[in-house]
Amino acid sequence: MRNMLLCWIIFLPCPFADEAVCVPPPSILGAFNIWIDEGAYKRKRSKLMYPPKVDHLIPGYDFTVAFVGSKTCFHSLYYLGQLILDSHLDVIFYYFRKKAEVTKTCKISFTTTDTLFNVNVLKAYAATQDKTFSWSKFAGLCDYIVGFQLPCSKAWEEVDHVFMPIYFKTQMHWILARFCINDWCIYVYNSMVSPRDIGI
Incomplete structure (x- = not known):
């Protein structure tokens, strides 16, 4: 084989x-x-x-x-x-970043995070829920934003979109979030059918 x-x-x-x-x-x-x-x-x-x-x-x-x-x-x-x-998603998202970097034929400018980014955001939120957020305590998040954290990543100021995998433990389900920097909006793509989707 x-x-x-x-x-x-x-x-x-x-x-x-x-x-x-x-x-x-x-x-x-x-x-x-x-x-x-x-x-x-x-x-x-x-x-x-x-x-x-x-x-x-x-x-x-x-x-x-x-x-x-x-x-x-x-x-x-x-x-x-x-x-x-x-690891599956981290590899897929790495290949998205790598292909965009190598081919230069992609029509949109984007970067991605990895699966740890969501974990770090949740930890930062839980730690600072009632306090002022301090970037110095969460320097790892800054590394994502400036493009230092991941191979083939770009700084968020250089792109129009940031794609992020997000895991919901209770549902054992992945969703995709797209942060559109120009619109200052987060779009969520979810493949799970909810009761509302089927008219209940």
């Missing part, structure tokens, strides 16, 4: 090139289907999908913002109904 994927990757265009969006050949998809189910537990055992020996990937995959050394990480993306991990 690894040799087949290696050959396939070598002949693909740069993932940041505009023409890089392509569907893998059926032979590669078939090989991946076999690989993802190979060695999996027959019955679900809580969060474990594979025995430790099968789950551990050597070498792992370094995606710059996350290191994946577990087959379970791919399993949760492949099958419906699985939780999307922070």
